[in-house]
Amino acid sequence: MGIKTKKVVLLTGASTGLGLSIAKKLLKEDFFLVLTSRGSSLGRFGENGISASDKVWIRELDVTNNDQRVDLILEINQRLGGVDILINNAGFTFRSVLEHVQEEERIQQMNTNFRGPMELIRLVLPLMRGKRSGQIINISSVGGMMAMPTMSIYSASKWALEGATESLWYEVKPWNINVTLIQPGFINSDSFMHVRNTKKSSLSQRGKDTYQNHYLNMASFVEKLMKLSPSNADDVANKTVKIIKMKRPPLRAAGTIDAHIFSLIRRILPRRLYHFILYYTLPGIRTWGKK
Numbered sequence: 086m087g088i089k090t091k092k093v094v095l096l097t098g099a100s101t102g103l104g105l106s107i108a109k110k111l112l113k114e115d116f117f118l119v120l121t122s123r124g125s126s127l128g129r130f131g132e133n134g135i136s137a138s139d140k141v142w143i144r145e146l147d148v149t150n151n152d153q154r155v156d157l158i159l160e161i162n163q164r165l166g167g168v169d170i171l172i173n174n175a176g177f178t179f180r181s182v183l184e185h186v187q188e189e190e191r192i193q194q195m196n197t198n199f200r201g202p203m204e205l206i207r208l209v210l211p212l213m214r215g216k217r218s219g220q221i222i223n224i225s226s227v228g229g230m231m232a233m234p235t236m237s238i239y240s241a242s243k244w245a246l247e248g249a250t251e252s253l254w255y256e257v258k259p260w261n262i263n264v265t266l267i268q269p270g271f272i273n274s275d276s277f278m279h280v281r282n283t284k285k286s287s288l289s290q291r292g293k294d295t296y297q298n299h300y301l302n303m304a305s306f307v308e309k310l311m312k313l314s315p316s317n318a319d320d321v322a323n324k325t326v327k328i329i330k331m332k333r334p335p336l337r338a339a340g341t342i343d344a345h346i347f348s349l350i351r352r353i354l355p356r357r358l359y360h361f362i363l364y365y366t367l368p369g370i371r372t373w374g375k376k
């Protein structure tokens with residue numbers, strides 16, 4: 086079967102974690118896959134038994150790199166006739182209270198989780214509109230609907246992604262282009278080990294600092310919730326494939342069981358009560374601010 090007869094899927098951050106799980110599920114389907122990762126992570130595809138073939142391209146793509154974004158979309162447009170399904174999965178998390186995020190880090194977080202996906206969408210839309218079909222899936226987070234302490238800039242990046250994606254849903258519907266935000270909650274995985282510290286949050290955790298208890302309590306809390314989560318990356322990947330196959334995919338979809346619960350709590354509780362309950366259930370909250 087010629088490659089042009091298959092729908093072309095472009096997936097970012099595909100060499101590990103959720104991206105790798107999605108890639109493995111999609112390999113079993115009848116798609117042409119363009120699997121991407123940063124140059125330093127490309128070797129992981131081979132380690133996981135994934136190699137280039139007549140239905141798989143493996144390409145370097147740092148989503149924050151404009152030249153790489155433009156060159157890749159140009160190559161896909163010229164050789165494969167455009168992207169049919171874009172999955173913006175690449176992302177990372179800074180653990181830091183707001184006071185410890187400096188401008189450079191703020192830009193880095195927004196560039197990866199928000200601006201990179203936006204630019205990719207901008208580049209794929211002209212051909213999707215021309216074909217009057219296409220699908221865009223943005224991997225958001227429960228952090229995009231409920232903000233937690235020490236995750237201010239991560240939440241900001243996902244809230245930005247949520248807002249822009251919701252606008253996009255209205256904008257491109259007339260061209261039959263489907264747009265979905267998948268919101269995973271805590272995924273049972275080791276991805277908490279990839280959480281990065283800002284310069285100041287790193288220093289704060291090492292020495293005596295007024296925010297030290299925020300970090301110590303939140304880091305172990307998040308790790309515990311991830312280990313206890315009944316949903317793993319394969320569950321979120323299955324959900325992603327299910328959404329690709331839907332005739333009318335939803336704008337928002339919970340990616341994990343806890344995401345359904347968080348979404349319900351967020352919708353039914355009055356705001357003040359919700360914030361009050363969340364505050365008093367934060368781990369070690371009575372010790373925060375005591376140093």
Ligand SMILES: NC(=O)c1ccc[n+]([C@@H]2O[C@H](COP(=O)([O-])OP(=O)(O)OC[C@H]3O[C@@H](n4cnc5c(N)ncnc54)[C@H](OP(=O)(O)O)[C@@H]3O)[C@@H](O)[C@H]2O)c1
Nearest residue numbers: 098102103123126147148174175176226269271272276279
């Ligand atoms: N794990 C969770 O519990 C959870 C919960 C909610 C939402 N999410 C979201 O799910 C998505 C995947 O996260 P994950 O859990 O699979 O985390 P992960 O295991 O840390 O994987 C993140 C992926 O994003 C890639 N990435 C980071 N910066 C990039 C850049 N500038 N350009 C291209 N790729 C880049 C990483 O590549 P490298 O290996 O090269 O760094 C890696 O492949 C993210 O958007 C995350 O926010 C995860």
